Amino acid sequence: MKKITVKSPANIAFIKYWGQTKLNLYIPRNNNISMTLSNCQTITTIVRDPKLKEDIIEIQKGDKYSPLLKDTHKGKNAYDQINRIRKMSKSKDKVHIRSKNSFPSDAGIASSASGFSALTGALLLAFDQKKIFDDKKEFSKEVRLCGSASAARSIYGGFVELKTGNSHDESYAIQIGDEKHWDLVDIVAIVSQEKKKTSTSQGHAAVDSSPYYKMRLIEMQPRIKTTREAIRKKNIRKLGAATEEDTISLHIVMMTSKPPAYYWEPGTIAVMKSVIDCREQEGLQSYFSIDAGANVHVICEKKDAKEIEKKLKKIPLVKSTIYNEPCEGTHEITKHLF
Template sequence: MVATPRPNLYRCKATCRAYANIAFVKYWGVVDANLNLPANGSLSMTLSHAHATTTVAWTDGPPAWEADIVVIDGKEQSGAVYRRTVSHLDRIRTAMGVNWPARVESRNSFPASAGIASSASGFCALTVAACQALAAGGHHDVPDRLHQARLARQASGSACRSFQGGFVEWSAGGDDSTSVACQVAGPDHWSLYDVVAVLDSGSKSVSSHDGHRLAATSPLQEERVRQVPSHLNAARAAIRARDLKILGEISERDAMLMHAVMISSEPPLLFLSAGSVALMRQIRDWRLQEELEVYFTVDAGPNLHVLCNEADVGEVAHRLARSPWVLDTLVNGPGPAPELRNSHLF
């Protein structure tokens, strides 16, 4: 590539805060690994207090740096995390027509890689900050947010849902231009709460990115995908009607179907822990025996997302905090779209 003009290092910097999301109807499996087109659509809520804040600066070499630098939660990255981040920076460089290296620093407000969609908020924030940094440096061909979301989707499918606040549906589509996420309802539509019960804050042995590619090996995947449209219709209607009972029942069923696919894949993926299963039973007991309106869902990890209405969030958080299996809790309402910030991490 022909060298592009050197950017102003001090102007060519931007910071974005983006929010993770929790899917009530989940996507698992891809039909096009290069474009990261999902096997099925999904529907989620953006989370108000689970976010990644990322600063990106571009330069064309000395005296700053000559290769990409990636720092996450204070630790300079190497290995798989570094390669995946640089691969996405390459994607952005190609889209923008530049060849400059970047420095990336990111901080999470929650445990990364533990089933709380850290890649969604991370790649959303990275994409917005990287594009905005180039715009700040005078680059005129910056992709709009829709194009940015499609770029982020190629790095992490669920990242495209984090480009919208509130309640968001990602249509599977059939190609890059039609696999997009749209808002179903804004953050102010419903005071639904997700109390994240952290049972394990460590990294997973297999990332969701790799796990998606095993979905097709499960004999249950085809049936799971067949049921998704009815789940989406019911969940969408429940959100519009603010009906926790219907949304909660769909969320629990859809999560269990996804984990059944994981367990029956080749090789099998077992993300749930003994504590996960015990807490699921406890939550159902609270609902069925004590009439506490509470439901769960769980992503690709051991941590549970416990859904409740605003009136019950204090009681639910208190009970979870006292659980012997729970290390920490994180209370979220519906969160906003990505936000550009004036203060930078470096």
């Protein structure tokens, strides 16, 4: 039984998506743009085994692997993805899957993007869908259907845009620049490792209860264009300003949804303010970005990264940092997990 192993990065969205159209298709309500993260990777090994009675997904927790439970939100999506892709190959083979993250687990970094893109890639290769795996447009659409549309951005290396659309065929990822395009760095400042109170999927479902959500969709359109151009032209100031605006705009919708979701922690504010001070007082071009969580991604150019990381580590509420450069998207590797 041939083993297949796939490696895939998480990503940080400069333009975030929040809210979906056609819930079952996970089409994001707005175009969203991200960068892959070299030090936040998932590795997934899969084997098809006709003798198995049930699919098994094991994920690394601490030193050992534990089964991913089917009755969790993530578990349901993962086992559904197996069934969907197995159907394509008209096979009835069950699979054994093991998955681990190269970055500190429980660090409060969304691992859905790396996890679901690696899972989908492994499944496509195991079930003889290499043609789809190699056609990144089709691949990204398959990833999107796993329930974490952000994962679709991880299949390309570097800088990627996931398009919204009115149908399954219209919503897919495209590459803006590959991993060598721009020496950009994302230093994640970990300020909380606690499980968040409102899950991302609960958040997506609540967007329409915010009186500010419709305005977000309108006011963000020029920002999407600016971000795309800033990446193409490697303009850190324009990218940074757009990134911070988009973060605030996202958290505004979250904080005004019913019930409100407050993801920020004291350390979040400490890092935001430090980044602004750093920029305004020392001219160091660094910018914050915050996903649906408390930890802060600090975006800068490689030439400034060391100094900025040093400053971040000095903030008392920062527990640790993870340094990331843009990296390759989802790809096959030869070293298996079992």
